[in-house]
Amino acid sequence: MSTPTIRVKELREIIEQHNYNYYSLDAPSISDGEYDILFKELEVLEAEHPELITPDSPTQRVGSEPQTGFGTIQHRLPMLSLGNAMNDDELIAFDERMKKGLGTDIDIVYISEPKIDGLGVELVYEHGTYISGSTRGDGFIGEDITQNLRTIRSLPIKLRGEVIPTLLEVRGEVFIKKDDFATLNKTQEREEKPVFANARNAAAGSLRQLDSRITASRPLSLYCYEAGKIEGVIFETHYKFLLGLKDFGLPVNPLIEKVNGGRKLIAYYQKLESIRSELPYDIDGTVFKINDYEQRDKLGTRSRSPRWAIAGKFKAQQTTTAIRDIIVQVGRTGALTPVAKLAPVLLSGVTVTNATLHNQDEIDRKDIRIGDTVLIERAGDVIPKVVQVILKKRPKDSIPYYIDAHCPACAHKSFKPDGEAVARCINISCPAQVKGRIHHFVSKLAMNIDGLGEKIVNQLVETGLLKTIDDIFVLKQQMLADLEGLGEKSAENLIQAIHESKQTTFARFVYALGIRNVGEHSAKLLEKHYKGSIKKFQQTTVEELETIDEIGPTIAQTVTQFWQDTNNRIMVQNCLNRGVSLAEIKRKMDQPLTGQIFVFTGSLEKFTRQEAKIMVEHLGGKTTDSVSKKTSYVVAGPGGGSKLKKAKELGSSIISENEFLEMLR
Numbered sequence: 329m330s331t332p333t334i335r336v337k338e339l340r341e342i343i344e345q346h347n348y349n350y351y352s353l354d355a356p357s358i359s360d361g362e363y364d365i366l367f368k369e370l371e372v373l374e375a376e377h378p379e380l381i382t383p384d385s386p387t388q389r390v391g392s393e394p395q396t397g398f399g400t401i402q403h404r405l406p407m408l409s410l411g412n413a414m415n416d417d418e419l420i421a422f423d424e425r426m427k428k429g430l431g432t433d434i435d436i437v438y439i440s441e442p443k444i445d446g447l448g449v450e451l452v453y454e455h456g457t458y459i460s461g462s463t464r465g466d467g468f469i470g471e472d473i474t475q476n477l478r479t480i481r482s483l484p485i486k487l488r489g490e491v492i493p494t495l496l497e498v499r500g501e502v503f504i505k506k507d508d509f510a511t512l513n514k515t516q517e518r519e520e521k522p523v524f525a526n527a528r529n530a531a532a533g534s535l536r537q538l539d540s541r542i543t544a545s546r547p548l549s550l551y552c553y554e555a556g557k558i559e560g561v562i563f564e565t566h567y568k569f570l571l572g573l574k575d576f577g578l579p580v581n582p583l584i585e586k587v588n589g590g591r592k593l594i595a596y597y598q599k600l601e602s603i604r605s606e607l608p609y610d611i612d613g614t615v616f617k618i619n620d621y622e623q624r625d626k627l628g629t630r631s632r633s634p635r636w637a638i639a640g641k642f643k644a645q646q647t648t649t650a651i652r653d654i655i656v657q658v659g660r661t662g663a664l665t666p667v668a669k670l671a672p673v674l675l676s677g678v679t680v681t682n683a684t685l686h687n688q689d690e691i692d693r694k695d696i697r698i699g700d701t702v703l704i705e706r707a708g709d710v711i712p713k714v715v716q717v718i719l720k721k722r723p724k725d726s727i728p729y730y731i732d733a734h735c736p737a738c739a740h741k742s743f744k745p746d747g748e749a750v751a752r753c754i755n756i757s758c759p760a761q762v763k764g765r766i767h768h769f770v771s772k773l774a775m776n777i778d779g780l781g782e783k784i785v786n787q788l789v790e791t792g793l794l795k796t797i798d799d800i801f802v803l804k805q806q807m808l809a810d811l812e813g814l815g816e817k818s819a820e821n822l823i824q825a826i827h828e829s830k831q832t833t834f835a836r837f838v839y840a841l842g843i844r845n846v847g848e849h850s851a852k853l854l855e856k857h858y859k860g861s862i863k864k865f866q867q868t869t870v871e872e873l874e875t876i877d878e879i880g881p882t883i884a885q886t887v888t889q890f891w892q893d894t895n896n897r898i899m900v901q902n903c904l905n906r907g908v909s910l911a912e913i914k915r916k917m918d919q920p921l922t923g924q925i926f927v928f929t930g931s932l933e934k935f936t937r938q939e940a941k942i943m944v945e946h947l948g949g950k951t952t953d954s955v956s957k958k959t960s961y962v963v964a965g966p967g968g969g970s971k972l973k974k975a976k977e978l979g980s981s982i983i984s985e986n987e988f989l990e991m992l993r
């Protein structure tokens with residue numbers, strides 16, 4: 329019978345081996361069900377023995393509590409970008425430049441790679457353990473997204489193999505596969521959350537989450553393709569480096585090829601362009617790199633991009649078709665978007681019938697009219713856009729197009745905030761928005777009405793029982809019990825939940841109203857300023873709003889606009905008449921480490937600096953880099969130098985890593 333310590337170690341190894349088989353080798357060796365059982369066993373053991381949890385456990389990939397902001401990480405070597413070749417001639421010219429620069433006539437060996445349309449990141453491994461990860465940023469300093477990257481299953485937390493570099497910085501692309509993207513957007517739609525325009529935006533949005541639990545729920549993939557600083561192992565060529573990455577267990581794109589001479593670059597470019605639509609992920613071109621590191625050094629870099637590499641960019645896929653009509657769609661938040669209805673046309677394997685026209689400015693700029701023949705393109709985006717009008721084909725009797733100043737769903741006059749391009753319907757009871765608004769109103773951070781899920785809201789709106797938000801508070805048990813799939817008991821529970829939700833706070837209620845730009849934080853600022861009085865808030869002015877710290881002109885404008893609308897005032901009054909009662913919330917209680925400042929020095933064994941920082945911040949404390957009179961604790965590992973000396977001089981409390989952990993517990 330193995331001890332928990334041994335079993336936990338064993339489970340971690342087995343799980344990471346399966347991750348490697350699945351993600352890096354693309355050869356799963358057990359079923360999803362069997363994997364889940366192993367994972368559960370590890371979770372249970374760790375819950376019973378929290379002292380055995382380590383940052384490198386696979387269970388720690390599920391994300392943790394939100395951070396307050398991202399720190400920064402300086403890249404040891406700058407993360408450069410790439411020069412572009414737009415056609416065959418430019419690829420040949422690149423090859424000629426390389427030969428000239430190297431003073432040779434012999435065919436150069438290149439590595440040809442797909443250019444994945446995702447986000448460039450850098451991962452750092454020290455002694456084979458994943459230490460940190462960052463975005464490209466400005467090329468010199470990126471955002472610290474260590475925790476978010478850790479949630480990607482194909483990213484090994486520990487490198488495999490016999491010879492492990494003391495330092496390995498590796499660059500790669502984080503992306504979302506086409507299938508995963510479609511599923512993600514369906515989920516977003518079902519949960520009435522905004523859908524992403526394309527897989528790249530979805531990957532970017534997922535990596536920038538302050539709450540890594542959200543990142544963990546997103547289907548992110550990774551391919552590694554370039555070296556940063558490496559110590560302890562020497563690679564002579566890029567190809568050997570890529571083979572090395574595979575041996576370390578890092579995912580490398582299987583379509584990467586070693587080729588000889590400039591002509592082969594064109595062949596590779598054409599091959600990838602022809603299979604582009606069949607690939608499981610989006611690519612926007614190819615990348616060609618010189619294989620030999622000595623040759624790379626000889627050629628050197630320009631300020632932003634290396635001379636020894638080039639991106640062969642694909643052209644956006646375009647075609648022409650006719651605009652049959654222009655309609656205006658009302659978004660969930662009231663945005664009025666003009667959409668061109670097109671004569672159906674095939675574009676990169678998909679039949680296109682709609683193109684977004686964005687807003688009136690865009691229509692004016694391109695002078696787009698009903699009846700026009702237009703050039704459209706899909707450049708990564710799911711929804712195609714109009715590039716230009718083919719004026720030669722314009723019908724003689726065509727007239728400029730103007731979006732109606734009224735909402736097509738409720739005929740309410742639309743409103744275009746200063747400085748914004750998009751007009752909006754601000755009628756809170758607009759039928760096109762009502763489902764989305766009610767869904768937001770009842771959500772957890774708003775009125776928190778448990779049980780009023782999307783399906784029921786949809787049924788209630790469709791059967792006419794809910795026309796506006798305040799109708800929620802006149803729902804009767806019998807009305808609910810008659811709905812499909814909802815019995816007497818659930819109806820009773822729901823009525824009870826609605827009743828309980830009425831005792832709420834000003835901040836929750838105001839956030840629930842869904843006033844544009846007023847999020848949870850702004851609602852709390854407003855609560856504080858108006859001392860919880862809706863009446864005062866309703867009578868406010870732009871000038872008064874702008875005096876509130878952190879409230880700017882945008883919010884001031886949308887708030888006053890909201891209250892100018894009679895429908896909105898009536899709806900709010902109805903909620904209050906029907907029992908909604910607002911109490912100001914007590915401020916959050918102090919956390920265990922509130923007011924405590926920590927400095928870390930020397931080498932830490934159980935966690936990284938970054939992890940220590942996050943742990944301290946979670947508990948309300950702060951960390952700084954230098955010791956001062958304000959420092960509460962100096963956590964010292966072996967090798968603490970000048971900071972330790974200063975701490976002793978100032979008489980700060982010096983504690984060990986174990987004492988620090990004990991304190992956290």
Ligand code: IVH
Nearest residue numbers: 408409410441442443444447448553554615
């Ligand atoms: S190498 C010094 N290889 O393209 C070379 N980049 O425009 C640095 N990208 O920021 C990049 N696939 O995010 C390289 N196989 C690949 C790539 C790739 C996609 C992205 C990367 C970079 C951008 C350059």
